[in-house]
């Protein structure tokens with residue numbers, strides 16, 4: 026191995042350790058941390074983040090990177106690691122250390138403020154913090170914007186390379202034009218399947234048992250994973266031998282069941298990253314959009330299929346007990362595929378989902394590009410919900426305060442959800458040409474599907490961009506038309 030690269034690896038190892046510690050704190054603060062820990066722990070996270078930034082922007086490391094670039098004999102993987110490392114260094118270097126730490130501490134406390142505001146249905150409790158976050162994000166983006174580059178494009182770039190407003194505006198416009206008429210038609214037809222058996226007061230124990238069973242059935246390896254509980258389900262990965270997912274239990278059993286399938290999709294991705302990439306700058310999923318494509322593929326594309334449930338429905342129903350045990354698989358499938366424009370993004374059906382995302386995308390553009398003060402957001406939010414989905418929130422908790430993302434400083438993240446669904450549709454329509462997906466599901470052979478995804482997507486980590494993966498897998502560039510085709514096929518039937 027190249028000697029200089031070996032030196033660089035020492036830095037990478039230290040950076041990975043600091044990052045893993047930060048991530049573990051973040052996991053902890055949403056699952057087990059006691060309420061009073063907040064402020065002191067925020068200080069620890071701030072310190073860890075500062076050390077990380079210091080390490081990554083160390084002039085010695087930079088000299089090594091520059092030297093290594095001139096040398097020969099690097100493998101393709103090493104070259105990829107070097108390139109990503111350079112990108113990360115550039116990003117971290119652009120932010121003055123004092124500001125970086127202050128921002129990290131602000132974020133560490135912001136989630137609690139958001140939680141309280143949400144619990145009290147009062148956006149004004151969160152607004153000053155949100156404005157502070159927005160101002161930081163804009164300043165940070167301005168530090169690394171290329172000449173003439175829009176600030177929101179800089180933020181979008183963090184989550185999905187090559188998908189900027191110029192691509193996303195027409196993408197969302199197409200979806201809106203295609204989907205709104207289908208939704209209106211379905212609402213008019215007023216097909217309301219019975220869903221009462223989903224909220225029949227099942228015990229928490231049965232929900233927990235079912236969650237674990239389903240996660241394992243889908244492909245979660247509890248030797249390398251954990252299932253926890255948090256207000257907002259999420260996946261955390263330390264490395265490819267420790268990937269943690271959470272779920273939340275509500276009075277409707279489909280919430281947890283499909284959250285678990287979704288998060289397991291994320292976990293399978295991270296667990297499938299190659300050993301030589303884990304704990305390097307390339308050691309996680311290619312992009313947020315590609316990640317969402319995998320979780321949504323499991324949750325929606327296959328997870329809501331009759332074929333998926335055929336081998337296990339009876340066992341799952343037995344875990345929950347009556348009345349589910351008396352409900353046919355057909356009725357269950359109809360219930361979990363109902364189309365119903367609603368207020369909550371995470372409960373949205375596949376058809377209306379992208380419109381929830383579009384509303385957030387448009388609001389972010391307003392905050393970042395048009396300097397709309399955050400205090401005006403609730404009214405704009407409510408108006409857009411009425412316009413796009415025909416429903417209007419009555420309380421902030423079911424409106425503007427429902428998502429955790431902005432309190433974590435995640436701007437430009439939401440579009441990944443819609444892109445992920447579109448990636449998943451394109452990959453699925455291609456997969457169907459190479460294997461009988463439905464038959465595999467009926468036979469419970471999920472491992473064959475997992476192996477296909479690992480081989481073609483997961484193993485590469487960030488070695489390839491999402492766009493490159495789509496091209497390599499399907500032989501075509503990304504085409505949102507496949508998403509519309511997939512939704513039409515499913516819902517116009």
Ligand code: ZN
Nearest residue numbers: 287291317320
């Ligand atoms: Zn997700």
